[in-house]
Amino acid sequence: DAGITQSPRHKVTETGTPVTLRCHQTENHRYMYWYRQDPGHGLRLIHYSYGVKDTDKGEVSDGYSVSRSKTEDFLLTLESATSSQTSVYFCAISTREQETQYFGPGTRLLVL
Amino acid sequence: DAKTTQPTSMDCAEGRAANLPCNHSTISGNEYVYWYRQIHSQGPQYIIHGLKNNETNEMASLIITEDRKSSTLILPHATLRDTAVYYCIVRALQGAQKLVFGQGTRLTINP
Numbered sequence: 001d002a003g004i005t006q007s008p009r010h011k012v013t014e015t016g017t018p019v020t021l022r023c024h025q026t027e028n029h030r031y032m033y034w035y036r037q038d039p040g041h042g043l044r045l046i047h048y049s050y051g052v053k054d055t056d057k058g059e060v061s062d063g064y065s066v067s068r069s070k071t072e073d074f075l076l077t078l079e080s081a082t083s084s085q086t087s088v089y090f091c092a093i094s095t096r097e098q099e100t101q102y103f104g105p106g107t108r109l110l111v112l
Numbered sequence: 113d114a115k116t117t118q119p120t121s122m123d124c125a126e127g128r129a130a131n132l133p134c135n136h137s138t139i140s141g142n143e144y145v146y147w148y149r150q151i152h153s154q155g156p157q158y159i160i161h162g163l164k165n166n167e168t169n170e171m172a173s174l175i176i177t178e179d180r181k182s183s184t185l186i187l188p189h190a191t192l193r194d195t196a197v198y199y200c201i202v203r204a205l206q207g208a209q210k211l212v213f214g215q216g217t218r219l220t221i222n223p
Contacts, residue, residue: 033210035210035211042212042213042214042215043156043211043213045210045211048210058210059210090155090156092211098203098204100146100158100161101158101211102158103155103156103157103158104155105154105155106153106154106155
């Protein structure tokens with residue numbers, strides 16, 4: 001399995017609070033991705049990064065921001081969590097844009 | 113990315129080969145066929161991918177028809193741990209940041 005960890009693995013928070021999810025990789029892959037998975041929607045891309053300090057939006061980026069200050073870490077922040085952001089969040093990595101993506105174990109987030 | 117069609121669910125007996133079909137009739141020449149699976153509550157796991165030739169690795173075989181409009185993932189000796197949702201994805205080589213996961217096939221391996 002690719003060396004990808006996500007933290008926390010589970011989180012319960014209240015509406016309006018900030019939340020940061022962390023993805024950490026030991027593979028030195030250039031590309032990192034954040035997806036969310038919801039019933040009936042499959043996986044949807046939130047943001048991705050193509051290098052340190054280089055990020056771009058995916059299809060469902062509203063309400064989320066990301067940062068990548070080191071190759072190994074990609075942070076996803078919900079500035080003010082809403083109940084619609086209750087989901088399972090997956091991080092993925094790849095060596096190049098067109099190469100195979102490998103996924104982390106996921107973070108289950110519940111926003112009350 | 114081209115759309116894929118997979119059966120909603122399938123059953124297979126333990127120890128038998130599991131053959132999972134996928135239709136991708138609108139696939140373009142620069143699109144690969146990828147297979148992932150997701151075991152309950154875990155992250156998607158990469159299985160195999162191919163362009164037009166058949167591929168085999170330690171997990172599975174991928175058979176792509178000559179016209180590339182369909183493919184079959186083969187798990188040669190299914191075990192209970194292969195019970196999962198299997199996703200067939202077609203993906204272009206360039207500008208392909210995201211993977212588009214459809215509803216997939218829920219494969220149940222029965223003892």
